[in-house]
Structures are given as C-alpha cells and as structure tokens.
Amino acid sequence: MRRLHGVRLPHYKQTSDMPFETLPLPEKVVIPMSMHMGKPCTPTVKPKQTVAVGECIGTSDAPFSADIHASVSGTVQAVTDLRLMNGTVCKAVEIEPDGLQTPFAGLTVPAYGSREEFLTALRRSGGVGMGGAGLPTHIKLNPPKKIDFLLINAAECEPYITADDRTMQEKPLTILKGIRRIMQVLDIPECAIGVEENKPDAMKIISEAAEKDPAITLVPLPPVYPQGAEKVLIYHITGRTVEEGKLPADCGVIVMNVSSIAFVEEYFSTGMPLVNRGLTVDGDCIGKRCSLNVPIGTPIRNVLDYAQCDYEKLDRLISGGPMMGQCLPGTDYPVTKTMNAVLALSEAEKRRTTACIRCGRCIQACPHRLMPTELEKAYQKRDVARLEELKLQLCMLCRCCSYVCPANRPLAETNGLAKAFVRQQKEAAK
C-alpha cells in the first residue's frame, strides 16, 4: 500500500528509559475549567471549601464537556480567571493542598450493565483524549455509527515526547485490559495498536502481553511524522480513507490514545477520576530531564524547578511537542489534562523569511498531498474559492510544510489563518 508523505524528524526520545517519577506536591494548584474540546465547566466549589482528591469541582450540562476534579486534597483559595493558551479566558479553581492527599469519600468503583451506563459512568470520570485534542472520552466512545475497528494510537510521532511510550512500558496489562473492556462494551471485533518503530522496548512489552489475544495486533510503523495523525494512522493501518468532512466513525474506526485507554481502565477499576497526568519534561534548558506524574493544575514552574531548568537560557516554553505544541505564556501556567510534555527550549537560530523558490518540498512533505505554497498565494489574495479548490479544510496543521520550507515561510501558520478567514467569510455570508 502506498504510504502517505511526511517528514523524518530527529527523535530526541531521551526519556524513554526514565520511569515516571512523582512530583512533590506544589504549594498551590490552579485547575482550569476548560481542558477539553467543548463547553467549559462551571465551578461547583466556593472559596474556603475543603475538597478531597477526586472530588468534582466543575461540571457542565453540555453534552460536549468533561467534569473537572480536584487533584489534591486541601482548601479552595479562590475561583479566578485564567487566560488559556488559545487566548480565551476561563474560570480556574485555586486549591491549597493540605499534603494528605485524602481520596474523596464519595468515590466508588463504577459498575455498569449496559453501554449507556458505561458512558454515563465515563462522563463522570472527566476523561478526555490525552494525546492533545482533548475530546471527552464519553463522546469518543459513543460513536454515531457501528464500529468494527478499535485503533490505539501509540505512534507518539512528535520528537522528545515519551509519555505514551512510558505508559506502555509501565502499564501494559492495564492497557490491554482497557482495550478488551472497550471492545466488549462497544462490541468491536478487532483492535490494532499502532506504534512507531523508535519505541522498541514498549513494542516488545506490549506484544508479549498481547501475544495470546488474536483480536489485538501490534502494528509497527515507520517513524515518519505525522504518523500519529488520526487520518494518517487509520489509512496506514486499516487502508480506509476518512474523507473530507467525515469522522473516523464514518469508516467504522475509533482511534484512541494509549494513555487515554490506560486511564479508562484505571477509572473502571478504582473509581478515581482523571486527576493526574504523565508528562515528559525535556528540552535543552532542562538540567534533569524526566518523565513526571503530576497532579493536574500544578504550575509549570514546579515542574521546571524539579527538572532543574536553566531559567537564564530559557527562551520558549512549549506545551506538547516541537511540531504542534503551543508556547506557554508564563511559568505559572498549570499542567492540564491534555499536556503530554513540557519542553524548555533556548533561543533558536534566527532565520529570515525569503521568497518562495518553488522547490516543492512542502508538497512532497504534506501527508494530505496539499499544495501549501499555492494555499499561501490564495490566502494572500483572500481567494476563498481557490482555497476551497485547494482543499484547505483537509489541512490538519501538522506543520510539515513549515518545517521543510528552505525559505522559512510560515506555510502551516498561513493555513491556520486561512481556515479562520474562510470560517469568518462563511459566517458573514449567512
């Protein structure tokens, strides 16, 4: 089968043999009410109220939402406003830990007899896609169509990040139990785990654990970014194409991040909602790179202090990988449910943006075979019809085009602007 294009990146998977360490409790946590795709939650706690680990502190009636839980036991200090990375402002609950980490007394191991009960329980778990997008898990596992293939995304194609890699190495049985649980509840006959070949240890551990299960296969994938992009992964493993405007469910597939699966299983065996997350701490300003297990809401500064960050050299602080990750506005920003890595990078070599020389590298790099240089020209002319003709909407902003451009042109960034522009024009036309 023909493979989709992409780029070969340096891997920098320097933390793949470093087990998750537990970060000492911070002096305060700030838990944002929006850590998922969908409507932000409304805080359900008031200042001075005491909370326990796993207690719900924010909820919403909207179907596209995931509850928020206290990650520490302690006292609520304030309900404040927090500016998120995307520029919007949401409520956040500040809690001062008491250091005891008392679990919430109301937590029970969820029991379910039907798919509906399973989803209702999941909704209370606060689970979201932990690979980055943050789609609430109860939405993901409630597809509108019949699913015949469960695809576990363990590609982890971004450089540096090893959070999924470590989860696979440390919790293979939890992952497999989680897979079987979901296959049974949703009645899915087949499952594949897609892993990039640059994770030999995780591959070995998972394949040994899955050996006796004919329904679950491990598929090694070449380490070509963006191997872990949903549509790319589906095509490479199942041969199915998710067409423009369609969802994976439309071709019978659910794609789920491997760490999300591990969480789902842990939730159904312990009843503890999503309050911690594993993340990779790396970058050239980090003195002691590590994999860390962190209470959600922990200020990044605590993570950086623990990892001996060189604040003098620090220039950019990135949440996620170097390809798609976003720059953090400050060191007091909290760790969120979808943050799989914190990268502390020093100043990059300054490069001038020069004229397009039509080398075609962006076209060769695009997994969707789009023409980024043509899209850029169309956006400069604000030509909506041409942008549509060039299939702008297929662009998933993987940034391969910007990465390879020898003229340092902001191609993917332009696509992001063009998408917003087209959306705006369409809304104005209504």
Next chain:
Amino acid sequence: MKLLRVTPSPHIRDNMTTQKIMLCVIAALVPSAVAAVIHFGWLALLMMVFCVVCSVAFEGLCRIIMKREQTIRDGSAALTGLLLAMNLPVTLPLWEAALGCFIAIVVVKQLFGGLGQNFANPAIAARIILMLSLTGDMTNWIQPRTAVSDFSYDAVSSATPLVSGTANIMDLFWGSTGGCLGETCAAALLFGGIFLIGMGIISPVTPFAYIGTMAVCTLIYSGGDVHFMLYHLLAGGLMLGAFFMATDYVTTPITWQGKLIFGVGCGILTFLIRAFGNYPEGVSFSILLMNILTPYIDKFTMTKPFGGIRKAGSKA
C-alpha cells in the same frame, strides 16, 4: 528571568535553506569548472569568476535601486553567473559576458520581481539573447588545449561537434571538443547531476525524462543507430541543460508529474530543433519554450489531495 518568547509552531525547522540549496548547486558545478579550466585554460576560470562577480554586483545594485531587501547572500545570483559562464565560449569578450549577466539578472530576474518570480531561466534567456545578437562571438569555438599561453589563443577555431558531426564519443564524454565552457565535459556534468540527485536537491524525474526522450527520439530517427544516439546525448548542451537548467525550481513545474511533462517536452523540442531546425543546438530554446508553458503544466498537474472529494459539477 528573561521574558518568554511566544511563537507559532513548529518550533524546530529543517536545516535546509535556500542559501544551502544554491551552494549545493554551485558545488555540483565545480567538476565542470575544473574540466573547463583543464580544457580551455585559466581564461575559463577568469570568465567564470567575472560572470559571478558581475551577476552578484548587478543583483546588489538592483536591490539597492529598487529599495528592496538585499538578496545577494542567498547565492542565487552567484549561481546564475556561474551557469551563464558555463554557457559561453571562452573566447567571448568580457564586455559581452557582462552584457549577458545584465540581461540575466536585471532584465530576466529582477524586473520580474527577483528570486522566485522570473518566468524564464535567467542564464538560458541571456544565452539566447547573446546568441541571437552576437552570433559570431558566441559561436567562436576553439579546440581545447590549444591555448598558447595562459591568456591567449591561437586562431584555430573549430565547429562544435553538433555542426561537424565527426567527434569521437569518448572525446565528447571527457570534453575534449569545441564548445561552451561547461557543456563539453559530459562526465563532469553527470557527476554533478548525480550529486544533486543524491543530496535531494533536484528531482531525478526531469533529467531522466529529458535525456530519455532524446535517446528514444534519436534512436527512432536514426533507425536504431546507438552511436548516433550517444553522439546526440553527449554533444552540445544536453547534459548541462538536463541536470542544471531544466531542474531550476522557479521556472519548471512543481509536481513530479509536471516535471515529467516538462522533461519530455524539452526532449522532443530539442530533438526537433536539432534534426529539422536551422540551429545546430536546441537545448536552450527548448528549455525556454517549456519555461513559458510551466504555468499551464502546473495547472494541469495539481496534486489530488488524500481524502479530498470532488464535488459534483465543480471543475477541479
């Protein structure tokens, strides 16, 4: 602590830059430059250095006069100068070479907007204009290794192998025949071309399509005469054109399908001009003609996006 910088992703970039690409192409021309010095003496080196300096100077001046950002550091002007020198006979008066550089850099490149905006290959266009206006000087070929001293030649001029039709195949391969500086030694050009393909700078599609089409056409025309075919592949500017001119990013199609059409088109045109035209050589004309067709080729060879659906009734 310093302020944090907030930039859009990606936060890492590939090492390849426009400047490095240009330097790679210049490096790939070094074997040809060495061959030119061996065959035509130090005057060949003078010609190459002169053209590079002139081109860079014209580019720099242009950018200053037009009050645009200075671009001489990207290396494209130096490359154009070197490529132009490769297309000139060693005996050409230097002022005529300078005129060539002016045409290439100022008229063909900068007046159209600079790097990335020119519709024709600057070196090819300059060669054609010089050829048509200064035909005598531009076709004053000398026999290689006939230099009496470092900077003068005896009067033995010779026809290019394409006119005489009598050169030895091995002489054509190693370049000991009359012709322009850079186009006589096929071996050096092949070496440079393979280097560029290996470095991922040029796509192998264009040279293969171009040379392959020429091979097929000459074989059919001559009724299967392999000697005739090799003669036409190695003589004249075909190797230089196929590896260094028809692969210019700016003036050739952007997708591999487009490059294939471009290469085949160049091959057919070169063959037609050589076999039936008034000019013995057709490489420059064919590349220029295909340069002009490039926007149309691009239009018909757009990629088909993965996952894209064609809407009924849309023209795409």
